[in-house]
Amino acid sequence: MSVTVPRGFRAAGVAAGLKSSGAADVALVINDGPDAGVAGVFTANRVKAAPVLWSQQVVYGGVVRAVVLNSGGANACTGPAGFQDTHATAEHTAAAITAANARLIVGAGEVAVCSTGLIGERLPMDKLLPGVREAVRGLSRDGGPAAAEAIMTTDTRPKTTVAPGTGWSVGGMAKGAGMLAPAMATMLCVLTTDAVAGPDALDAALRAATRITFDRVDSDGCMSTNDTVLLLASGASGIEPTAEELTAAVTAACHDLARQLLADAEGATKEVAIEVVGAASEDDAVEVGRTVARNNLVKTALFGNDPNWGRILAAVGTTAAVFEPDGVDVAVNGVWVCRGGAAAEDRAKVDLTGRGVTVRIDLHAGADAATIWTNDLSHAYVHENSAYST
Amino acid sequence: MSVTVPRGFRAAGVAAGLKSSGAADVALVINDGPDAGVAGVFTANRVKAAPVLWSQQVVYGGVVRAVVLNSGGANACTGPAGFQDTHATAEHTAAAITAANARLIVGAGEVAVCSTGLIGERLPMDKLLPGVREAVRGLSRDGGPAAAEAIMTTDTRPKTTVAPGTGWSVGGMAKGAGMLAPAMATMLCVLTTDAVAGPDALDAALRAATRITFDRVDSDGCMSTNDTVLLLASGASGIEPTAEELTAAVTAACHDLARQLLADAEGATKEVAIEVVGAASEDDAVEVGRTVARNNLVKTALFGNDPNWGRILAAVGTTAAVFEPDGVDVAVNGVWVCRGGAAAEDRAKVDLTGRGVTVRIDLHAGADAATIWTNDLSHAYVHENSAYST
Structure with a gap:
């Protein structure tokens, strides 16, 4: 190697x-x-x-x-x-x-x-x-x-x-x-x-x-x-x-x-793929993926094994991407917890105990897609980045 | 009241x-x-x-x-x-x-x-x-x-x-x-x-x-x-x-x-004023202040009582504001730890033990200014936002 x-x-x-x-x-x-x-x-x-x-x-x-x-x-x-x-x-x-x-x-x-x-x-x-x-x-x-x-x-x-x-x-x-x-x-x-x-x-x-x-x-x-x-x-x-x-x-x-x-990201307990599909453009997909990936409330929810799709939608809503708020679907590890901007399948079905997480966001606005890879926000991240000058 | x-x-x-x-x-x-x-x-x-x-x-x-x-x-x-x-x-x-x-x-x-x-x-x-x-x-x-x-x-x-x-x-x-x-x-x-x-x-x-x-x-x-x-x-x-x-x-x-x-922000241990001065426009000052306020490495450093001006400069550098990288000064609680984009006063002089923190960033690019108020990123924030669905 x-x-x-x-x-x-x-x-x-x-x-x-x-x-x-x-x-x-x-x-x-x-x-x-x-x-x-x-x-x-x-x-x-x-x-x-x-x-x-x-x-x-x-x-x-x-x-x-x-x-x-x-x-x-x-x-x-x-x-x-x-x-x-x-x-x-x-x-x-x-x-x-x-x-x-x-x-x-x-x-x-x-x-x-x-x-x-x-x-x-x-x-x-x-x-x-x-x-x-x-x-x-x-x-x-x-x-x-x-x-x-x-x-x-x-x-x-x-x-x-x-x-x-x-x-x-x-x-x-x-x-x-x-x-x-x-x-x-x-x-x-x-x-x-x-x-x-x-x-x-x-x-x-x-x-x-x-x-x-x-x-x-x-x-x-x-x-x-x-x-x-x-x-x-x-x-x-x-x-x-x-x-x-x-x-x-x-x-x-x-x-x-x-x-x-x-x-190997500092303090992370999850490796998260934010897959954005149905976007009007690849730029839109990247913007939505990056915005969700950077949202501290989404990241702490994932650390807590909480499939909090409401926080995901709130993050999507801060972007300029093409989408209708009542037209967005969200799946967490394969369970479509949100359809059409509202609650769908039971969030209790979502298994977040593993290290790998896939969040799939369908904007229903086109045919473009992109994936952003991110991590959760954990106690260890706060510890590692507050206790040391690195 | x-x-x-x-x-x-x-x-x-x-x-x-x-x-x-x-x-x-x-x-x-x-x-x-x-x-x-x-x-x-x-x-x-x-x-x-x-x-x-x-x-x-x-x-x-x-x-x-x-x-x-x-x-x-x-x-x-x-x-x-x-x-x-x-x-x-x-x-x-x-x-x-x-x-x-x-x-x-x-x-x-x-x-x-x-x-x-x-x-x-x-x-x-x-x-x-x-x-x-x-x-x-x-x-x-x-x-x-x-x-x-x-x-x-x-x-x-x-x-x-x-x-x-x-x-x-x-x-x-x-x-x-x-x-x-x-x-x-x-x-x-x-x-x-x-x-x-x-x-x-x-x-x-x-x-x-x-x-x-x-x-x-x-x-x-x-x-x-x-x-x-x-x-x-x-x-x-x-x-x-x-x-x-x-x-x-x-x-x-x-x-x-x-x-x-x-x-009263969730889990916060600091109330932080990011004062941006010497900006070419008020919009520039707000953009720089908000970008620094949102930077998790700056926020965790403040939680750790670490006047990490390098992280502050790295955040400023991601903005589109008017400034020269070797023309930026940064003071933390009144100590100018960075002058002209490089180390200046001894960071050990900075007292971060209190709850109030003032970060002053002088862009030396104009006469406009703005202040963004933020908090640190603490273990309690992670705990409060991962342990509960709120």
């Missing part, structure tokens, strides 16, 4: 001392080629962390030979000095890789940087830079799992994936457990492929994939300053898939990682 | 058995005149309860002689049958008042109806209608406090107010503790005045008042199906205030009730 399954990639994860726990906190992924194509999507938050501002420029250049990632600090809201820290990290990484690899000459402008952790504090560069050198020394074809561990923050387990093509594959790793409403998520994700694909093909596949996977996860409605998803292509398989094949594999990888993010 | 302070009004509150606790659950306010002017604002939720649909029409008619209110059931999402229940309640109330008062002949179209409680269930009319008759028998010039008690749901205390004019006054009562993001709030509010004022003057005063009071309370981001604020004028003082005088008194009454709603 992880980013080293496709050929042409090496990775490492090391402990540089950024985390007081002593856990691994610096990850490095490098692309040995022959190609070095890249695509990226980044947080839509206007308050962007220094590494996001840096990596956007790097991706715009079209060539990425390495991604250096750290947990233990987001380097967000750190001003010009924070940006210089990111720049120095890229330069240091490029120099260390070039020194260690006779066949690979890397410039700082080919190194993407990702950071995650507490907002508003400078990174301890005296720890980070030695960690980068150690990661370069530790690079290996088996390093994917170690890299995935090193980017964890409040995640309880690493998230990795692989989606096979024919003679090529897509590998991936991600982190993210809170501030998780990607548009993009405090999620970081690196995807790799040994397919032959140019920047435009990579960009098209990545945007198509994230639009219906990460962008439809809304765990807690809170958008991060650091969300980054990168897709690197080495071309090492020598095989050039069609656009459809590439998009399908990237989408499968993103979907699997999105599912893992949802399953 | 309450709605019977102004001359020309009587009220009552009785227990009709809608609440299993046996607490009072039917309130009645009548306007003995000589005038019967009214203005109203209602929930912006497109899923509107039957009593909202009814009362909007009644207010549109311009004359309201009575308001009948019940707790113990919202009569929302109850279909055509629920609307018939509201209609029957108005007819029954009108007939009972007319029978009991030789000098007051009331039609159903002059009776506003307000309901609050669980969404999606029919009201027990066999209990409600006898309760209405009992309320008519119990009407008195001292009935304001009893009426305020009868509209409570999860409220822990009744909310009443009085704002004096010169020779006239505004009285009021309100309920609301959850699903509290008025635009309008599950809040109900009846205001009374003995000023002489026509429907247009009442409407202008009420809209001006609610726009900067109830509409800027955002306890939990959840908009109700039943929010209703009514302003009734009896003219019994014989004094016609200026528009400014009337607006000032109505605003003072709304502000006091809004403050009481916030203080």
